Amino acid sequence: MSAASKLTGEAALKQAEALLSSAGARARLARGRIVVTLEPADLVETAARLRDDEKLSFTYLSFVSGVDYPDRMEAVYILRSLEHQQLLELRVRLDRDRPSLPTVSGIWSTAAWHEREAYDLLGIVFEGHPDLRRILTRGEDGVFPLRKDARPHRVQRDEWSFAGIGAAKRLPGEEDRSERS
Amino acid sequence: MAESRDILMPPAIGRSPDPYADEHRDFHLEEMVLNMGPQHPSTHGVLRLVLHLDGELIVSVDPQLGYLHRGFEKLAENRTYLQFFSMLARLDYLAGFFMEWAYVRAIEDLMQIEPPPRAEYLRVICGELNRIISHHMAIGDYLLNLGAVTPVLWAFRDREDVLDLLEMLTGQRMMYNFARVGGVRYDLPDGFAEQCRRFLKGFPAKIDEYEQLISGNEIFLARSLGMGVITPGQAADFGLSGPNLRATGVAMDLRRHAPYSVYPKLDFDIPVGKNGDSFDRYKCRIEELRQSVRIIEQALDAMPGGPVNMKVPPMLRPPAGEAFCAVETGRGEWSNYLVSDGSLRPHRLKLRDSCFVAISTLPKILPGFKIADVVGITGSLDLIMGAVDR
Numbered sequence: 001m002s003a004a005s006k007l008t009g010e011a012a013l014k015q016a017e018a019l020l021s022s023a024g025a026r027a028r029l030a031r032g033r034i035v036v037t038l039e040p041a042d043l044v045e046t047a048a049r050l051r052d053d054e055k056l057s058f059t060y061l062s063f064v065s066g067v068d069y070p071d072r073m074e075a076v077y078i079l080r081s082l083e084h085q086q087l088l089e090l091r092v093r094l095d096r097d098r099p100s101l102p103t104v105s106g107i108w109s110t111a112a113w114h115e116r117e118a119y120d121l122l123g124i125v126f127e128g129h130p131d132l133r134r135i136l137t138r139g140e141d142g143v144f145p146l147r148k149d150a151r152p153h154r155v156q157r158d159e160w161s162f163a164g165i166g167a168a169k170r171l172p173g174e175e176d177r178s179e180r181s
Numbered sequence: 182m183a184e185s186r187d188i189l190m191p192p193a194i195g196r197s198p199d200p201y202a203d204e205h206r207d208f209h210l211e212e213m214v215l216n217m218g219p220q221h222p223s224t225h226g227v228l229r230l231v232l233h234l235d236g237e238l239i240v241s242v243d244p245q246l247g248y249l250h251r252g253f254e255k256l257a258e259n260r261t262y263l264q265f266f267s268m269l270a271r272l273d274y275l276a277g278f279f280m281e282w283a284y285v286r287a288i289e290d291l292m293q294i295e296p297p298p299r300a301e302y303l304r305v306i307c308g309e310l311n312r313i314i315s316h317h318m319a320i321g322d323y324l325l326n327l328g329a330v331t332p333v334l335w336a337f338r339d340r341e342d343v344l345d346l347l348e349m350l351t352g353q354r355m356m357y358n359f360a361r362v363g364g365v366r367y368d369l370p371d372g373f374a375e376q377c378r379r380f381l382k383g384f385p386a387k388i389d390e391y392e393q394l395i396s397g398n399e400i401f402l403a404r405s406l407g408m409g410v411i412t413p414g415q416a417a418d419f420g421l422s423g424p425n426l427r428a429t430g431v432a433m434d435l436r437r438h439a440p441y442s443v444y445p446k447l448d449f450d451i452p453v454g455k456n457g458d459s460f461d462r463y464k465c466r467i468e469e470l471r472q473s474v475r476i477i478e479q480a481l482d483a484m485p486g487g488p489v490n491m492k493v494p495p496m497l498r499p500p501a502g503e504a505f506c507a508v509e510t511g512r513g514e515w516s517n518y519l520v521s522d523g524s525l526r527p528h529r530l531k532l533r534d535s536c537f538v539a540i541s542t543l544p545k546i547l548p549g550f551k552i553a554d555v556v557g558i559t560g561s562l563d564l565i566m567g568a569v570d571r
Contacts, residue, residue, distance in 0.1 A: 030503075031290060031502075031503075031504065031505075033505065059417045059418075060417055060420055061420050062420065062507070062514065062516060062533060063420075063516070063518075063531065063533040065518065065531045065533075067503075067520050067528070067529045068529070069528075076518065076531075078505060078516070078518065078533075080439075082417075082431070082433050082438060085438050085439065087439070087505070089503075089505065108418060108420065109415075109418045109419050109541075109545075110418065110419045110420035110538055110541060112541070113537065113538070113541040117537075121254070135246055135247065136246055136247040136250045136570060136571070137247060137250060138247070145252060145255050146254060146255055146258075146529075150255075
Protein backbone atom coordinates (compact mmCIF):
# COMPACT_ATOMS: atom_id res chain seq x y z
CA MET A 1 0.00 0.00 0.00
CA SER A 2 2.61 2.50 -1.03
CA ALA A 3 1.83 6.12 -1.73
CA ALA A 4 2.58 5.52 -5.41
CA SER A 5 -0.37 3.17 -5.77
CA LYS A 6 -2.83 5.74 -4.49
CA LEU A 7 -5.15 7.00 -7.18
CA THR A 8 -6.52 10.49 -7.19
CA GLY A 9 -10.27 10.82 -6.95
CA GLU A 10 -10.58 12.00 -10.56
CA ALA A 11 -8.47 9.17 -11.95
CA ALA A 12 -10.50 6.63 -9.99
CA LEU A 13 -13.72 8.19 -11.23
CA LYS A 14 -12.51 7.96 -14.82
CA GLN A 15 -11.55 4.33 -14.34
CA ALA A 16 -14.91 3.54 -12.76
CA GLU A 17 -16.77 5.27 -15.59
CA ALA A 18 -14.92 3.12 -18.09
CA LEU A 19 -16.20 0.00 -16.35
CA LEU A 20 -19.86 0.93 -16.48
CA SER A 21 -21.52 -1.01 -19.22
CA SER A 22 -24.94 0.41 -19.88
CA ALA A 23 -26.15 3.88 -20.74
CA GLY A 24 -28.34 4.07 -17.63
CA ALA A 25 -25.40 3.98 -15.23
CA ARG A 26 -23.78 7.17 -14.00
CA ALA A 27 -20.77 7.99 -11.84
CA ARG A 28 -19.88 11.19 -10.04
CA LEU A 29 -17.71 12.38 -7.18
CA ALA A 30 -19.40 13.47 -3.97
CA ARG A 31 -17.94 14.08 -0.53
CA GLY A 32 -14.71 12.29 -1.30
CA ARG A 33 -16.25 9.15 -2.73
CA ILE A 34 -17.38 7.90 -6.12
CA VAL A 35 -21.14 7.53 -6.35
CA VAL A 36 -22.40 5.17 -9.03
CA THR A 37 -26.09 4.98 -9.90
CA LEU A 38 -27.23 1.77 -11.56
CA GLU A 39 -30.19 -0.23 -12.78
CA PRO A 40 -30.81 -3.56 -10.98
CA ALA A 41 -30.07 -5.56 -14.14
CA ASP A 42 -26.50 -4.20 -14.39
CA LEU A 43 -25.63 -4.69 -10.73
CA VAL A 44 -23.89 -8.07 -10.68
CA GLU A 45 -21.81 -7.48 -13.78
CA THR A 46 -20.67 -4.02 -12.66
CA ALA A 47 -19.93 -5.21 -9.12
CA ALA A 48 -17.75 -8.04 -10.40
CA ARG A 49 -15.88 -5.63 -12.67
CA LEU A 50 -15.29 -3.17 -9.86
CA ARG A 51 -13.89 -5.94 -7.71
CA ASP A 52 -11.67 -7.50 -10.34
CA ASP A 53 -10.35 -4.38 -12.04
CA GLU A 54 -6.66 -4.06 -11.23
CA LYS A 55 -6.67 -0.28 -11.13
CA LEU A 56 -9.56 -0.12 -8.65
CA SER A 57 -9.84 -3.52 -6.92
CA PHE A 58 -12.82 -2.86 -4.67
CA THR A 59 -12.34 -6.11 -2.78
CA TYR A 60 -13.90 -4.96 0.47
CA LEU A 61 -17.66 -4.55 0.80
CA SER A 62 -18.43 -2.45 3.85
CA PHE A 63 -22.16 -3.05 3.91
CA VAL A 64 -25.37 -3.44 1.92
CA SER A 65 -28.39 -1.51 2.99
CA GLY A 66 -31.27 0.49 1.67
CA VAL A 67 -33.06 3.79 2.05
CA ASP A 68 -36.82 4.25 1.84
CA TYR A 69 -37.51 7.52 0.03
CA PRO A 70 -41.06 8.80 -0.39
CA ASP A 71 -41.18 7.90 -4.09
CA ARG A 72 -38.66 5.10 -4.40
CA MET A 73 -36.43 2.72 -2.57
CA GLU A 74 -32.69 2.58 -3.07
CA ALA A 75 -30.25 -0.17 -2.29
CA VAL A 76 -26.87 1.16 -1.18
CA TYR A 77 -23.54 -0.67 -1.34
CA ILE A 78 -20.38 0.85 0.11
CA LEU A 79 -17.18 -0.53 -1.37
CA ARG A 80 -13.65 0.12 -0.27
CA SER A 81 -10.43 -0.32 -2.17
CA LEU A 82 -7.85 -1.10 0.48
CA GLU A 83 -5.04 -0.94 -2.01
CA HIS A 84 -5.89 2.40 -3.56
CA GLN A 85 -7.68 3.99 -0.62
CA GLN A 86 -10.84 4.69 -2.56
CA LEU A 87 -14.44 4.66 -1.45
CA LEU A 88 -17.30 3.87 -3.80
CA GLU A 89 -21.03 4.00 -3.24
CA LEU A 90 -23.29 1.94 -5.50
CA ARG A 91 -26.88 3.09 -5.54
CA VAL A 92 -29.57 1.00 -7.20
CA ARG A 93 -32.98 2.50 -7.70
CA LEU A 94 -35.86 0.13 -6.92
CA ASP A 95 -39.60 0.08 -7.22
CA ARG A 96 -40.92 0.91 -3.77
CA ASP A 97 -43.85 -1.48 -4.02
CA ARG A 98 -41.85 -4.48 -5.18
CA PRO A 99 -38.19 -3.86 -4.38
CA SER A 100 -36.06 -6.64 -5.73
CA LEU A 101 -32.63 -6.98 -7.25
CA PRO A 102 -30.06 -9.74 -7.76
CA THR A 103 -27.79 -10.78 -4.92
CA VAL A 104 -24.08 -9.99 -4.90
CA SER A 105 -23.28 -12.66 -2.31
CA GLY A 106 -21.46 -14.59 -5.02
CA ILE A 107 -19.04 -11.69 -5.40
CA TRP A 108 -18.49 -10.79 -1.75
CA SER A 109 -19.47 -13.46 0.80
CA THR A 110 -20.12 -10.79 3.41
CA ALA A 111 -23.05 -9.55 1.33
CA ALA A 112 -25.09 -12.61 2.34
CA TRP A 113 -25.68 -11.37 5.86
CA HIS A 114 -25.98 -7.71 4.98
CA GLU A 115 -28.61 -8.61 2.41
CA ARG A 116 -30.47 -10.65 5.01
CA GLU A 117 -30.51 -7.55 7.18
CA ALA A 118 -31.70 -5.31 4.38
CA TYR A 119 -34.45 -7.83 3.63
CA ASP A 120 -35.40 -8.04 7.30
CA LEU A 121 -35.59 -4.31 7.91
CA LEU A 122 -36.68 -2.93 4.54
CA GLY A 123 -38.18 -5.85 2.67
CA ILE A 124 -35.77 -5.69 -0.24
CA VAL A 125 -35.78 -9.09 -1.96
CA PHE A 126 -32.39 -10.28 -3.19
CA GLU A 127 -32.97 -12.78 -5.97
CA GLY A 128 -30.70 -15.79 -5.97
CA HIS A 129 -29.70 -15.31 -2.35
CA PRO A 130 -28.65 -18.64 -0.79
CA ASP A 131 -30.50 -18.14 2.49
CA LEU A 132 -32.78 -15.11 2.58
CA ARG A 133 -34.23 -15.30 6.11
CA ARG A 134 -34.99 -12.66 8.70
CA ILE A 135 -31.97 -11.95 10.86
CA LEU A 136 -32.63 -9.33 13.53
CA THR A 137 -36.40 -9.44 13.97
CA ARG A 138 -38.77 -12.38 13.93
CA GLY A 139 -41.04 -10.73 11.43
CA GLU A 140 -44.18 -12.47 12.66
CA ASP A 141 -46.46 -9.82 11.25
CA GLY A 142 -44.71 -9.36 7.95
CA VAL A 143 -43.68 -5.86 9.03
CA PHE A 144 -40.50 -4.40 7.58
CA PRO A 145 -39.71 -1.95 10.36
CA LEU A 146 -37.50 0.54 8.55
CA ARG A 147 -40.08 1.31 5.92
CA LYS A 148 -41.56 4.69 6.53
CA ASP A 149 -45.10 3.31 6.57
CA ALA A 150 -44.33 0.51 9.05
CA ARG A 151 -46.39 0.57 12.20
CA PRO A 152 -46.01 -1.62 15.26
CA HIS A 153 -48.53 -4.43 14.86
CA ARG A 154 -50.30 -3.89 18.17
CA VAL A 155 -50.84 -0.27 17.36
CA GLN A 156 -52.05 -1.12 13.89
CA ARG A 157 -54.65 -3.53 15.22
CA ASP A 158 -56.01 -1.20 17.85
CA GLU A 159 -55.90 1.77 15.54
CA TRP A 160 -54.00 3.87 18.02
CA SER A 161 -52.02 6.77 16.75
CA PHE A 162 -48.40 5.98 16.25
CA ALA A 163 -47.39 9.56 16.95
CA GLY A 164 -48.40 9.27 20.58
CA ILE A 165 -46.26 6.23 21.28
CA GLY A 166 -43.02 5.78 19.44
CA ALA A 167 -42.63 9.03 17.66
CA ALA A 168 -41.78 12.34 19.21
CA LYS A 169 -44.04 15.37 19.38
CA ARG A 170 -44.08 17.88 16.61
CA LEU A 171 -41.37 20.42 17.11
CA PRO A 172 -41.68 24.13 16.34
CA GLY A 173 -41.09 24.73 12.66
CA GLU A 174 -41.49 21.09 11.72
CA GLU A 175 -44.06 19.87 9.25
CA ASP A 176 -46.78 17.52 10.39
CA ARG A 177 -45.20 14.07 10.25
CA SER A 178 -48.45 12.17 10.29
CA GLU A 179 -48.97 13.27 6.69
CA ARG A 180 -45.76 11.65 5.55
CA SER A 181 -45.88 8.32 3.79
CA MET B 182 -35.44 -66.39 16.24
CA ALA B 183 -32.09 -67.50 14.97
CA GLU B 184 -31.06 -63.91 14.25
CA SER B 185 -31.73 -62.61 17.72
CA ARG B 186 -29.73 -65.45 19.23
CA ASP B 187 -26.82 -64.40 17.06
CA ILE B 188 -26.83 -60.95 18.54
CA LEU B 189 -26.87 -62.29 22.07
CA MET B 190 -23.91 -64.53 21.39
CA PRO B 191 -20.67 -63.29 22.92
CA PRO B 192 -18.02 -62.27 20.42
CA ALA B 193 -15.40 -64.79 19.51
CA ILE B 194 -12.36 -64.78 21.74
CA GLY B 195 -9.54 -62.58 20.44
CA ARG B 196 -11.84 -60.34 18.38
CA SER B 197 -13.03 -57.00 19.69
CA PRO B 198 -16.64 -56.16 18.85
CA ASP B 199 -17.07 -53.98 15.81
CA PRO B 200 -19.60 -51.26 16.61
CA TYR B 201 -20.35 -50.74 12.93
CA ALA B 202 -21.12 -54.40 12.27
CA ASP B 203 -24.59 -55.25 11.10
CA GLU B 204 -25.46 -56.87 14.39
CA HIS B 205 -25.18 -53.48 16.08
CA ARG B 206 -27.24 -51.53 13.64
CA ASP B 207 -29.63 -50.41 16.35
CA PHE B 208 -26.70 -48.40 17.73
CA HIS B 209 -27.39 -45.18 15.83
CA LEU B 210 -24.73 -42.67 14.91
CA GLU B 211 -26.31 -39.45 13.78
CA GLU B 212 -25.81 -35.71 13.75
CA MET B 213 -26.70 -33.97 16.97
CA VAL B 214 -28.10 -30.46 17.16
CA LEU B 215 -26.95 -28.51 20.17
CA ASN B 216 -28.26 -25.11 21.11
CA MET B 217 -25.65 -22.83 22.65
CA GLY B 218 -26.89 -19.60 24.14
CA PRO B 219 -28.46 -17.07 24.14
CA GLN B 220 -27.72 -17.04 27.87
CA HIS B 221 -24.40 -18.82 27.66
CA PRO B 222 -21.80 -16.95 29.75
CA SER B 223 -19.18 -17.04 27.01
CA THR B 224 -21.29 -15.32 24.38
CA HIS B 225 -20.59 -11.79 25.64
CA GLY B 226 -24.21 -10.88 25.65
CA VAL B 227 -26.90 -12.83 23.94
CA LEU B 228 -25.58 -14.67 20.92
CA ARG B 229 -27.20 -17.99 20.14
CA LEU B 230 -25.36 -20.58 18.10
CA VAL B 231 -27.14 -23.64 16.75
CA LEU B 232 -24.39 -26.22 16.45
CA HIS B 233 -24.64 -29.37 14.36
CA LEU B 234 -22.27 -31.93 15.81
CA ASP B 235 -20.76 -35.18 14.69
CA GLY B 236 -19.69 -36.52 18.06
CA GLU B 237 -17.46 -33.78 19.35
CA LEU B 238 -16.73 -32.22 15.98
CA ILE B 239 -18.65 -29.29 14.57
CA VAL B 240 -20.32 -29.92 11.24
CA SER B 241 -22.10 -26.62 10.78
CA VAL B 242 -23.08 -23.53 12.72
CA ASP B 243 -26.11 -21.31 12.40
CA PRO B 244 -25.78 -18.10 14.46
CA GLN B 245 -29.08 -16.59 15.57
CA LEU B 246 -29.07 -12.87 16.23
CA GLY B 247 -31.59 -10.34 17.38
CA TYR B 248 -31.88 -11.01 21.10
CA LEU B 249 -30.58 -7.51 21.80
CA HIS B 250 -32.28 -5.81 18.87
CA ARG B 251 -33.58 -2.49 20.11
CA GLY B 252 -34.33 -0.86 16.79
CA PHE B 253 -31.73 1.89 16.99
CA GLU B 254 -32.03 2.74 13.32
CA LYS B 255 -35.77 3.25 13.57
CA LEU B 256 -35.46 5.17 16.84
CA ALA B 257 -33.01 7.54 15.16
CA GLU B 258 -35.61 8.41 12.54
CA ASN B 259 -38.05 9.45 15.25
CA ARG B 260 -35.69 11.71 17.18
CA THR B 261 -33.89 14.92 16.44
CA TYR B 262 -30.18 14.72 15.77
CA LEU B 263 -29.32 15.67 19.34
CA GLN B 264 -32.00 13.57 21.02
CA PHE B 265 -30.55 10.45 19.50
CA PHE B 266 -27.10 11.36 20.68
CA SER B 267 -27.19 9.94 24.18
CA MET B 268 -28.25 6.51 22.88
CA LEU B 269 -25.18 5.94 20.76
CA ALA B 270 -22.88 4.77 23.53
CA ARG B 271 -25.40 2.01 24.30
CA LEU B 272 -24.54 0.29 21.04
CA ASP B 273 -21.00 -0.84 21.73
CA TYR B 274 -21.24 -0.18 25.43
CA LEU B 275 -17.61 -1.07 26.11
CA ALA B 276 -16.19 1.66 23.92
CA GLY B 277 -19.03 4.07 23.36
CA PHE B 278 -17.04 7.10 22.31
CA PHE B 279 -16.37 5.65 18.86
CA MET B 280 -20.08 5.59 18.06
CA GLU B 281 -20.46 9.23 19.09
CA TRP B 282 -17.40 10.13 17.08
CA ALA B 283 -18.65 8.53 13.87
CA TYR B 284 -22.07 10.11 14.30
CA VAL B 285 -20.82 13.66 14.81
CA ARG B 286 -18.43 13.25 11.92
CA ALA B 287 -21.31 12.29 9.65
CA ILE B 288 -23.31 15.35 10.73
CA GLU B 289 -20.27 17.60 10.38
CA ASP B 290 -19.71 16.19 6.91
CA LEU B 291 -23.26 17.10 5.92
CA MET B 292 -23.09 20.55 7.51
CA GLN B 293 -19.62 21.21 6.08
CA ILE B 294 -18.14 22.32 9.38
CA GLU B 295 -14.78 21.50 10.82
CA PRO B 296 -14.19 21.35 14.56
CA PRO B 297 -11.31 23.35 16.08
CA PRO B 298 -7.97 21.48 16.21
CA ARG B 299 -7.91 21.18 19.99
CA ALA B 300 -11.23 19.32 19.83
CA GLU B 301 -9.78 16.84 17.33
CA TYR B 302 -6.92 16.09 19.70
CA LEU B 303 -9.33 15.61 22.57
CA ARG B 304 -11.34 13.20 20.44
CA VAL B 305 -8.22 11.23 19.64
CA ILE B 306 -7.26 11.04 23.32
CA CYS B 307 -10.74 9.92 24.34
CA GLY B 308 -10.89 7.46 21.45
CA GLU B 309 -7.56 5.87 22.25
CA LEU B 310 -8.45 5.57 25.94
CA ASN B 311 -11.58 3.78 24.73
CA ARG B 312 -9.48 1.48 22.60
CA ILE B 313 -7.44 0.57 25.66
CA ILE B 314 -10.48 -0.37 27.75
CA SER B 315 -11.99 -2.19 24.79
CA HIS B 316 -8.86 -4.33 24.37
CA HIS B 317 -8.68 -4.89 28.12
CA MET B 318 -12.09 -6.49 27.97
CA ALA B 319 -11.26 -8.36 24.78
CA ILE B 320 -8.14 -9.96 26.22
CA GLY B 321 -9.53 -10.54 29.70
CA ASP B 322 -12.78 -12.08 28.53
CA TYR B 323 -11.11 -14.19 25.90
CA LEU B 324 -8.86 -15.75 28.53
CA LEU B 325 -11.83 -16.16 30.82
CA ASN B 326 -13.54 -18.11 28.04
CA LEU B 327 -10.55 -20.42 28.00
CA GLY B 328 -10.82 -20.92 31.74
CA ALA B 329 -8.13 -18.54 32.99
CA VAL B 330 -9.45 -16.26 35.70
CA THR B 331 -6.41 -14.16 36.59
CA PRO B 332 -6.10 -12.19 33.31
CA VAL B 333 -9.63 -10.83 33.52
CA LEU B 334 -9.05 -9.68 37.08
CA TRP B 335 -5.84 -7.96 36.09
CA ALA B 336 -7.51 -6.42 33.07
CA PHE B 337 -10.35 -5.08 35.19
CA ARG B 338 -7.91 -3.72 37.75
CA ASP B 339 -5.98 -1.75 35.13
CA ARG B 340 -9.10 -0.82 33.19
CA GLU B 341 -10.26 1.01 36.29
CA ASP B 342 -7.36 3.49 35.93
CA VAL B 343 -8.50 4.33 32.41
CA LEU B 344 -12.12 4.61 33.49
CA ASP B 345 -11.01 7.10 36.14
CA LEU B 346 -9.31 9.16 33.44
CA LEU B 347 -12.40 9.02 31.24
CA GLU B 348 -14.57 10.02 34.17
CA MET B 349 -12.33 13.02 34.77
CA LEU B 350 -12.53 13.99 31.11
CA THR B 351 -16.19 13.33 30.33
CA GLY B 352 -17.93 12.93 33.67
CA GLN B 353 -18.92 9.34 32.87
CA ARG B 354 -17.26 5.97 33.03
CA MET B 355 -18.96 4.36 30.07
CA MET B 356 -21.80 6.38 28.52
CA TYR B 357 -19.78 9.46 27.71
CA ASN B 358 -21.97 11.80 25.70
CA PHE B 359 -18.74 13.69 25.14
CA ALA B 360 -18.53 14.43 21.44
CA ARG B 361 -20.49 17.38 20.09
CA VAL B 362 -21.21 18.52 16.58
CA GLY B 363 -18.35 20.97 16.06
CA GLY B 364 -16.13 19.77 18.89
CA VAL B 365 -16.37 18.10 22.27
CA ARG B 366 -18.27 18.90 25.45
CA TYR B 367 -15.47 19.81 27.87
CA ASP B 368 -11.89 20.95 27.78
CA LEU B 369 -9.27 19.00 29.72
CA PRO B 370 -9.92 19.23 33.46
CA ASP B 371 -7.19 20.36 35.87
CA GLY B 372 -4.73 17.61 36.60
CA PHE B 373 -5.87 15.35 33.75
CA ALA B 374 -2.68 15.67 31.72
CA GLU B 375 -0.51 14.80 34.72
CA GLN B 376 -2.61 11.84 35.76
CA CYS B 377 -2.82 10.61 32.19
CA ARG B 378 0.94 10.83 31.74
CA ARG B 379 1.45 8.97 35.00
CA PHE B 380 -0.81 6.20 33.74
CA LEU B 381 0.90 6.09 30.33
CA LYS B 382 4.30 5.81 32.02
CA GLY B 383 3.32 2.82 34.09
CA PHE B 384 1.08 1.06 31.58
CA PRO B 385 3.68 -0.50 29.23
CA ALA B 386 5.12 -2.41 32.19
CA LYS B 387 1.65 -3.78 32.86
CA ILE B 388 1.30 -4.89 29.25
CA ASP B 389 4.56 -6.80 29.73
CA GLU B 390 3.03 -8.38 32.81
CA TYR B 391 0.03 -9.56 30.77
CA GLU B 392 2.38 -11.04 28.23
CA GLN B 393 4.40 -12.82 30.90
CA LEU B 394 1.22 -14.24 32.33
CA ILE B 395 -0.50 -15.22 29.09
CA SER B 396 1.61 -15.33 25.96
CA GLY B 397 3.86 -18.22 26.92
CA ASN B 398 1.30 -20.26 28.82
CA GLU B 399 1.22 -23.78 27.42
CA ILE B 400 -2.49 -24.30 27.87
CA PHE B 401 -3.21 -20.96 26.22
CA LEU B 402 -0.91 -21.77 23.32
CA ALA B 403 -2.49 -25.19 22.86
CA ARG B 404 -5.92 -23.62 22.72
CA SER B 405 -5.10 -20.60 20.55
CA LEU B 406 -2.41 -21.56 18.04
CA GLY B 407 -3.99 -22.73 14.80
CA MET B 408 -7.52 -22.19 16.13
CA GLY B 409 -10.11 -20.45 13.99
CA VAL B 410 -7.71 -19.69 11.17
CA ILE B 411 -8.84 -17.03 8.70
CA THR B 412 -6.85 -16.50 5.53
CA PRO B 413 -6.30 -13.00 4.11
CA GLY B 414 -8.48 -13.89 1.13
CA GLN B 415 -11.35 -15.04 3.34
CA ALA B 416 -10.97 -11.95 5.52
CA ALA B 417 -11.35 -9.62 2.53
CA ASP B 418 -14.21 -11.69 1.14
CA PHE B 419 -16.03 -11.50 4.47
CA GLY B 420 -15.26 -7.81 5.01
CA LEU B 421 -13.48 -8.32 8.31
CA SER B 422 -11.78 -5.31 9.84
CA GLY B 423 -9.87 -4.31 12.91
CA PRO B 424 -7.59 -6.73 14.79
CA ASN B 425 -9.46 -9.70 13.30
CA LEU B 426 -8.36 -8.60 9.83
CA ARG B 427 -4.87 -7.47 10.82
CA ALA B 428 -4.20 -10.84 12.46
CA THR B 429 -4.40 -12.38 8.98
CA GLY B 430 -1.51 -10.19 7.85
CA VAL B 431 -3.42 -7.43 6.06
CA ALA B 432 -2.21 -4.09 7.40
CA MET B 433 -5.48 -2.23 7.04
CA ASP B 434 -6.31 0.39 9.60
CA LEU B 435 -8.75 3.17 8.81
CA ARG B 436 -6.69 5.55 10.91
CA ARG B 437 -3.99 5.13 8.24
CA HIS B 438 -5.86 4.08 5.10
CA ALA B 439 -8.89 6.35 5.29
CA PRO B 440 -7.31 9.01 7.43
CA TYR B 441 -9.52 11.17 9.59
CA SER B 442 -9.13 13.63 12.46
CA VAL B 443 -5.47 14.30 13.35
CA TYR B 444 -4.24 10.72 12.91
CA PRO B 445 -2.09 11.62 9.87
CA LYS B 446 -0.03 13.86 12.16
CA LEU B 447 0.57 11.13 14.70
CA ASP B 448 3.19 8.43 14.47
CA PHE B 449 2.12 4.88 15.20
CA ASP B 450 2.62 1.38 13.84
CA ILE B 451 0.00 -1.06 12.63
CA PRO B 452 0.67 -4.44 14.21
CA VAL B 453 -0.14 -7.38 11.94
CA GLY B 454 -0.24 -11.10 12.52
CA LYS B 455 0.88 -13.92 10.29
CA ASN B 456 -1.42 -16.90 10.61
CA GLY B 457 -4.81 -15.35 11.26
CA ASP B 458 -5.49 -17.66 14.21
CA SER B 459 -6.78 -16.90 17.69
CA PHE B 460 -3.26 -16.34 19.00
CA ASP B 461 -2.49 -13.70 16.39
CA ARG B 462 -5.73 -11.90 17.14
CA TYR B 463 -4.80 -11.79 20.81
CA LYS B 464 -1.27 -10.65 19.99
CA CYS B 465 -2.50 -7.87 17.70
CA ARG B 466 -4.59 -6.47 20.52
CA ILE B 467 -1.67 -6.57 22.94
CA GLU B 468 0.46 -4.64 20.46
CA GLU B 469 -2.31 -2.14 19.81
CA LEU B 470 -2.37 -1.33 23.51
CA ARG B 471 1.25 -0.23 23.16
CA GLN B 472 0.45 1.83 20.06
CA SER B 473 -2.45 3.55 21.82
CA VAL B 474 -0.07 4.62 24.58
CA ARG B 475 2.20 6.14 21.96
CA ILE B 476 -0.68 7.96 20.29
CA ILE B 477 -2.01 9.47 23.51
CA GLU B 478 1.46 10.64 24.54
CA GLN B 479 1.92 12.40 21.20
CA ALA B 480 -1.56 13.89 21.32
CA LEU B 481 -0.97 15.31 24.79
CA ASP B 482 2.31 16.83 23.62
CA ALA B 483 1.06 18.24 20.35
CA MET B 484 -2.32 19.52 21.50
CA PRO B 485 -2.74 23.18 20.54
CA GLY B 486 -4.65 25.72 22.61
CA GLY B 487 -7.91 27.31 21.63
CA PRO B 488 -11.58 26.47 21.88
CA VAL B 489 -12.86 22.89 22.07
CA ASN B 490 -16.18 23.44 20.36
CA MET B 491 -17.93 25.93 18.16
CA LYS B 492 -21.30 27.56 17.93
CA VAL B 493 -23.82 25.43 16.09
CA PRO B 494 -27.57 26.02 15.97
CA PRO B 495 -29.39 24.40 18.89
CA MET B 496 -31.73 22.67 16.45
CA LEU B 497 -29.51 20.96 13.92
CA ARG B 498 -30.88 20.90 10.41
CA PRO B 499 -28.19 19.45 8.15
CA PRO B 500 -28.75 20.07 4.43
CA ALA B 501 -30.22 17.20 2.45
CA GLY B 502 -27.70 14.62 1.34
CA GLU B 503 -25.99 11.39 2.21
CA ALA B 504 -22.91 11.17 4.40
CA PHE B 505 -20.77 8.13 5.02
CA CYS B 506 -18.26 8.27 7.86
CA ALA B 507 -16.19 5.48 9.35
CA VAL B 508 -13.97 5.26 12.39
CA GLU B 509 -11.58 2.53 13.46
CA THR B 510 -12.82 1.24 16.80
CA GLY B 511 -11.14 -1.37 18.93
CA ARG B 512 -13.13 -3.97 17.01
CA GLY B 513 -12.77 -2.67 13.48
CA GLU B 514 -14.72 -0.48 11.12
CA TRP B 515 -17.70 1.26 12.62
CA SER B 516 -19.45 3.39 10.07
CA ASN B 517 -22.54 5.49 9.74
CA TYR B 518 -24.52 6.14 6.61
CA LEU B 519 -26.61 9.16 7.36
CA VAL B 520 -29.33 10.39 4.98
CA SER B 521 -30.73 13.82 5.70
CA ASP B 522 -33.80 15.26 4.01
CA GLY B 523 -33.14 18.70 5.42
CA SER B 524 -35.52 18.27 8.34
CA LEU B 525 -34.81 18.11 12.06
CA ARG B 526 -34.57 14.32 12.12
CA PRO B 527 -32.40 11.89 10.20
CA HIS B 528 -34.23 10.36 7.27
CA ARG B 529 -32.20 7.19 7.60
CA LEU B 530 -29.25 6.20 9.74
CA LYS B 531 -27.52 2.97 8.88
CA LEU B 532 -25.10 1.73 11.52
CA ARG B 533 -22.46 -0.68 10.28
CA ASP B 534 -20.71 -2.80 12.83
CA SER B 535 -17.65 -5.00 12.52
CA CYS B 536 -18.81 -7.66 15.01
CA PHE B 537 -21.86 -8.41 12.84
CA VAL B 538 -19.41 -9.25 10.09
CA ALA B 539 -17.15 -11.22 12.44
CA ILE B 540 -20.08 -13.43 13.47
CA SER B 541 -20.94 -14.06 9.84
CA THR B 542 -17.55 -15.77 9.47
CA LEU B 543 -18.34 -18.33 12.20
CA PRO B 544 -20.16 -20.78 9.85
CA LYS B 545 -17.01 -20.72 7.74
CA ILE B 546 -14.31 -21.06 10.39
CA LEU B 547 -15.87 -23.23 13.13
CA PRO B 548 -16.62 -26.50 11.27
CA GLY B 549 -13.95 -29.11 11.91
CA PHE B 550 -13.10 -27.86 15.38
CA LYS B 551 -14.20 -29.50 18.58
CA ILE B 552 -17.09 -28.17 20.57
CA ALA B 553 -14.76 -27.05 23.38
CA ASP B 554 -13.10 -24.63 20.95
CA VAL B 555 -16.31 -22.80 20.11
CA VAL B 556 -16.04 -20.54 23.14
CA GLY B 557 -12.35 -19.98 22.47
CA ILE B 558 -12.76 -19.01 18.85
CA THR B 559 -15.82 -16.82 19.34
CA GLY B 560 -14.04 -15.18 22.29
CA SER B 561 -10.99 -14.41 20.20
CA LEU B 562 -13.15 -12.53 17.68
CA ASP B 563 -14.13 -10.04 20.42
CA LEU B 564 -17.86 -9.83 19.79
CA ILE B 565 -20.14 -7.31 21.42
CA MET B 566 -23.79 -8.05 20.90
CA GLY B 567 -25.09 -4.58 21.69
CA ALA B 568 -23.51 -3.37 18.49
CA VAL B 569 -24.35 -6.47 16.46
CA ASP B 570 -28.09 -6.46 17.10
CA ARG B 571 -28.46 -2.68 17.28
